[in-house]
Amino acid sequence: MKKAIFYHAGCPVCISAEHEIISLIGVERVHIGEERTRISEAEDAGVASVPALLTPNGQVLHLNFGASMEAVKG
Amino acid sequence: MKKAIFYHAGCPVCISAEHEIISLIGVERVHIGEERTRISEAEDAGVASVPALLTPNGQVLHLNFGASMEAVKG
Numbered sequence: 001m002k003k004a005i006f007y008h009a010g011c012p013v014c015i016s017a018e019h020e021i022i023s024l025i026g027v028e029r030v031h032i033g034e035e036r037t038r039i040s041e042a043e044d045a046g047v048a049s050v051p052a053l054l055t056p057n058g059q060v061l062h063l064n065f066g067a068s069m070e071a072v073k074g
Numbered sequence: 075m076k077k078a079i080f081y082h083a084g085c086p087v088c089i090s091a092e093h094e095i096i097s098l099i100g101v102e103r104v105h106i107g108e109e110r111t112r113i114s115e116a117e118d119a120g121v122a123s124v125p126a127l128l129t130p131n132g133q134v135l136h137l138n139f140g141a142s143m144e145a146v147k148g
Contacts, residue, residue: 003100007116009107013140018096018103021127022136025099026077029092033083038148042081052094053090056076063094066087072078 026053027053043069101127107146117143 004060006021020031032039032050042052046060049068053061080095082088092128096103106113106124117124120134123142 003102003130005102005104005114005119006096006129007104007106007121007128008127009124009141010105010146011140013138015127017127017137018092021091021096021101022080027095028079029075030096030137031084032078032081038081045079047081050085051080051082051091052138053083053091056078056081060099064087066085066091067083072083 039069039073111146113143 006018008018019029030038030042032042042054045054045058047054047062047069048060049062050072051063051068053063055061077145080092082092091099093103095140104112104116106116115129119132121128121136121143122134123136124146125137129135
């Protein structure tokens with residue numbers, strides 16, 4: 001199968017477009033450093049660190065380790 | 075349908091994970107400001123500005139306007 005190619009140059013418009021592509025596939029992006037009211041929701045779902053992907057089945061996939069929730073909460 | 079949620083905090087590991095998610099859905103990411111040998115390939119495909127999505131059918135979708143190819147070439 002030929003694949004799609006996303007050409008970008010790291011510019012703000014490029015980054016925004018990439019986020020929209022993520023949204024198109026049904027994944028909501030939540031920056032919990034900025035949307036702090038959603039920290040408790042993430043913790044209740046089992047998120048212990050970021051980045052993490054909460055699947056539609058309620059499972060949490062911790063993808064590598066960027067920062068602990070403690071660090072995010074500051 | 076319940077959707078997936080990607081929790082992140084803008085950290086480098088978070089950004090890298092997001093790029094991997096993009097790859098998972100079969101989209102190749104090309105930063106033509108860094109991979110300059112691919113500029114001509116993009117131009118041949120019809121990319122006039124970034125960000126742009128080249129579909130598997132060879133169609134170019136220019137997503138908003140971040141920078142012209144002239145600006146990328148510098």
